[in-house]
Amino acid sequence: MKAFVFPGQGAQFVGMGKDLYENSAEAKDLFEKANEILGFRITDLMFEGTDEDLKQTKVTQPAIFLHSVLLAKTMGEDFKPEMVAGHSLGEFSALVAAGAMTFEDGLKLVSQRAMAMQKACEAEPSTMAAIIGLEDAVVEEVCESIDEVVVAANYNCPGQLVISGSFAGIDKACEILTEKGAKRALKLPVGGAFHSPLMEPARVELAAAIEATEIKNPVCPVYQNVNAKPFTEAAQIKENLVAQLTGAVKWTQTVQNMIADGATSFTEVGPGKALQGMIKKVDRKMEVDGVSSL
Structure with missing residues (x-):
C-alpha cells in the first residue's frame, strides 16, 4: 500500500x-488565489524572500501547506494515496490532498491557525527542545516531575522526542534529561510551546473556525496526530484537528500503525526530507522517497 x-x-x-509556479498553469492559478485569500503576496516571500521572512509563523505555515498541496495536485496519476498523514501543520495538507477539505478552506484554516498560534506565543513566551537518545518513557517521567508547564510534544522517531513548555520548565527538563544520559538536549528556534497546554487560547480560537468549515469524508484513511489512528469520518476528523494544537504529535506511533496496516512505501510530498529520515528510523527497510519539485 x-x-x-x-x-x-x-x-x-x-x-x-x-x-511549480513557472511550470504548471494550475499551480500558478492556485498560488495567485492564495495571494488573494491571504491578503499579501506570499509567493514573493516564498520565491525571493529571506530566511527571516519565511520564519514568521504567518508565512511559514501557509507556505509549506501551499508547496505540499500544489505538488500533490500536479502529480496527477502519480498521486493515488491508500493512506495519508501529515506532521503537525502537514495534517492540513494531508486532508486537502485526500479530498476532505477544499484548497481554499484548507488555506484559510492554516492561516487562522498560524495567527492564533502567533498570538498565543506572544501572550505567554515559551519554547521547545529536542531530546536525543533517551527512551520516550524517561522523557515523559521527567516532564511530569517538573512543577512547570513542560510536556512531550512531538514523538518524531525512536530516540527523538521534542518537549514543549515554559522557558523555566524547558531549562529544568533539559538539565535533568542531560544528567539522565540524553545525547543532546537542544533548544529549538521556534516562536513558542506548540502542542502544549500553552496553546489553549489558539485551540479555542481555531475550534470555532474548524467547526464552521465543511469537512468531507476523505478518499482514504487519514492517520491523525493526536492518537496516530486512521480516520475516514468527517466529524471525528474535525474533533481530532481541534485537539491537535494542545495535544502531542504522535509521529513515531503513526508510522508504526501505517506499517502495521500494510504500508509498503512512503512518499513525502513537500519541502525537505525530514519525514523520510524519521520513517527510516522507525523501520530501516521501509521504502521511502520524496517529491519536492515538478
Whole structure:
C-alpha cells in the first residue's frame, strides 16, 4: 500500500514552489488565489524572500501547506494515496490532498491557525527542545516531575522526542534529561510551546473556525496526530484537528500503525526530507522517497 506524508514547520526554504509556479498553469492559478485569500503576496516571500521572512509563523505555515498541496495536485496519476498523514501543520495538507477539505478552506484554516498560534506565543513566551537518545518513557517521567508547564510534544522517531513548555520548565527538563544520559538536549528556534497546554487560547480560537468549515469524508484513511489512528469520518476528523494544537504529535506511533496496516512505501510530498529520515528510523527497510519539485 502506498502512503503519502506531508511535512510540518521547519521544512521551508527560499525559492520553494517557484518551479511549480513557472511550470504548471494550475499551480500558478492556485498560488495567485492564495495571494488573494491571504491578503499579501506570499509567493514573493516564498520565491525571493529571506530566511527571516519565511520564519514568521504567518508565512511559514501557509507556505509549506501551499508547496505540499500544489505538488500533490500536479502529480496527477502519480498521486493515488491508500493512506495519508501529515506532521503537525502537514495534517492540513494531508486532508486537502485526500479530498476532505477544499484548497481554499484548507488555506484559510492554516492561516487562522498560524495567527492564533502567533498570538498565543506572544501572550505567554515559551519554547521547545529536542531530546536525543533517551527512551520516550524517561522523557515523559521527567516532564511530569517538573512543577512547570513542560510536556512531550512531538514523538518524531525512536530516540527523538521534542518537549514543549515554559522557558523555566524547558531549562529544568533539559538539565535533568542531560544528567539522565540524553545525547543532546537542544533548544529549538521556534516562536513558542506548540502542542502544549500553552496553546489553549489558539485551540479555542481555531475550534470555532474548524467547526464552521465543511469537512468531507476523505478518499482514504487519514492517520491523525493526536492518537496516530486512521480516520475516514468527517466529524471525528474535525474533533481530532481541534485537539491537535494542545495535544502531542504522535509521529513515531503513526508510522508504526501505517506499517502495521500494510504500508509498503512512503512518499513525502513537500519541502525537505525530514519525514523520510524519521520513517527510516522507525523501520530501516521501509521504502521511502520524496517529491519536492515538478
